[in-house]
Amino acid sequence: MLMSLTTALPDPSVKLPREIKVLVAAAFLIAVGFGIVAPVLPQFAQSFNVSVSAAAIVVSAFAFTRLLFAPLSGVLVERLAERRTYIVGIVIVAASSAACAFAQNYWQLLLYRGLGGIGSTMFTVASMGLLIRLAPPQARGRVSSLYSGSFLLGGIAGPAIGGLLAGFGLQLPFLVYAGALVLVALLVATQLPALVAATPRLAVVPRPATGPDGATPRPVAADVRAAAPVRVPVPAVPVPVPAAKARPLPLRAALGLPAYRAVLVSGFANGWSAFGIRMALVPLFATAALGAGPQVAGISLAVFAVGTGVALMFSGRLADTWGRKPMILLGLAVNGIGMGVLGFTGNEFWFFVVSAIAGLGSGLMGPAQQATVADVIGNDRSGGKVLATFQMSQDFGTIIGPIAAGAVVDAFSYGPAFAMATAVALLAALFWLPARETQR
Template sequence: MGSTVFGRGTARVRTAKVPLPREIWVLVAASFVIAIGFGIVAPALPAFATSFDVGVTASSAVISAFALMRLLFTPTAGSLVQRLGERPVYLVGLVVVAVSTGACAFAQSYWQLLVFRGLGGVGSTMFTISALALLVRMAPPGIRGRVTGLYASSFLLGNIAGPIVGGLLVGFGLRVPFLIYAAALLVAVAVVHTQLRHSTLAAPEGPDDRPTLRLRDAWEHRTYRAALASSFANGWAVFGVRVALVPLFVVDVLGSEPALAGVALSVFAAANAGALLFSGRVADARGRKPLAVAGLVLLGAGTAWLGFTTSTPLFLLACVVAGLGAGMLNPAQQASVADVIGSRGRGGPVLVGFQMASDVGGITGPLVAGFIADRVSYSAAFGLTGVIVLVAAAIWSRAPESLERPGVPAAPLVEPITGR
């Protein structure tokens, strides 16, 4: 399979001369609304679950159910994108999350809340996979890093603002945040539908219009394998261990108030956002590989350092280092996956594999690291997490660059099995 099949024959255009398509701004705005709504329900969800007279474990299961359903439904979501197109699946996914979130507000038992929240995970993976597929197809090759960085920034800013708004709304009742989020999602559905309805750039394409890059073909490219490794490590460290262990570490090791955990998560998010301001453009100008390796090294070192800190200033500094690393990594790894697929290729299975790697890491990380922290120490748990991230950095260091630059052709999309 040659590289020209998937649209890799065009040299990179300088990002300053390539405007962002209007459709991408629509997706970025919708991403912010989705993220801020997710953050709105975050403070209310655990308390709402325990209001049904269940313990901490059962309350945590409501949160895990969302992630688990995302993981289980991801292959199906990828198939739907391949058959129906990105835009319809995106809109239906938003509607599913809106309806399930609204239903949570009317739950009369713990089990109803568990089921409704799990259904939200189904819709979440539908719009996540389809949004990534749309960005891959619509983003000009020369600004893929900038586009993925902008998209990630909008989601991150929503996650920062959401809990603040949600904390204020909880005062009006635990069911109110769910209703607000459901309404916001329906507004996002209306905006995306009207803005993209007549767009030729986002229009669904027939099944034979573009070739489909199979997962086993993408696997032959070392850059894609490196992206899978970094996606797994990022899910383990950022979406799993950071959220699960940092609040416990603050109380058990540092002996501080739980409020410090919130400060630490905000510091991480702020450093992440700061890195996203430049990392997308750097990935387009200098290549995906240097930024991915540097980001993984900082994320791994900062995460491992967390477990050995004994004072609040050093603890927060470690959060800054890890946050900068995560912000440098994400645009680079997502843009590299887009390079592998190409603007004229269908990449549903490839995106599914990339997303599932992150979800598996996010589910496995807290379980393994939590067990180690309980049986050995927090230092060992954070240290293991750092090692896993650094292993991903080592894998990336051996991967070819996927970005085409003037006079420097990128590596072939699919490398031969022999002689590698």
């Protein structure tokens, strides 16, 4: 009984495979490159003498094609395997970014940027699949936290570098981004072999016929029980099996699990709040409601990211020890309440404080959500369509959230628009309440 309890608990000291570190380093480079392009993309679009709305469409085109081609990326992961799909996706985004630098008019820029979204969803779904296949089951939350943290740090460093590069021309950041992505493709191709992480198994070891001193052990009343074999856990090790041979998990089977349906809704809520309303509505609120300049909006976004980063320092380990469900419910509550209160703040101080709290909630549930999807798929299966559907739920929330919130602002005010994020988070929590914990 003691042994079974010990092996059931996650081991926080479990060693992560080297391949995980390669993926984390690649994620950092990708995020830095994306951050380099982000601040100059709208300016580059407006350099073709188009309106602000047209410039915003260039930004949205990337997310739209990600959502549109997410199902195809899931199919490619199952047919080509994660590693190959990852590399091809990275190369597509690199080519798209380089082409943007040489765009001669607005429509070329829109086309090239939109094509980059196809490659983006390919490597996003593939990277999640690789993390699931390579991460030890006892450390899935910790791995998700580490991966998300690398993206966060890259996203913070990238815009600062992009602002400096923009002084040498608006085309240069796109070329630097393309070069960074080529480096990522080479890194993954050379340092990440096509291996599958084996699922931990139990080895059957017969009980010894003699005692520790070599003598025959004293007979006991339950002879059959004494002769029963002992199951000893054997650590999981990567085995050289091509990833393409892994059997896929049907999407219908995953949708039959309440936890997977719940994580789709909570992913939608996180996309609505953390990626949609935060990026689209917070800058406008800072200017219109608080009467502050764009620097205050920028600081609030950075404060939100800091809150997320602080949570990621411990939320992954807690997801491996406390469980996925408690962390997701806690994150939904903190983020939902924080975003709802944000629309009623009246000065910059409380605006920053509440932004940090909302970011903390996003960081609390992020690793637990990814770990839940990993639990559903498992190490020994390919889940391209399952992963793509989860990614689509977040992208869908990112697209729908700002549109719905903007309509509410036009009809009423900012307060009810931000309160919608609280309502969406509450809906996601209701889906999670009857769901069973997926951590074994």
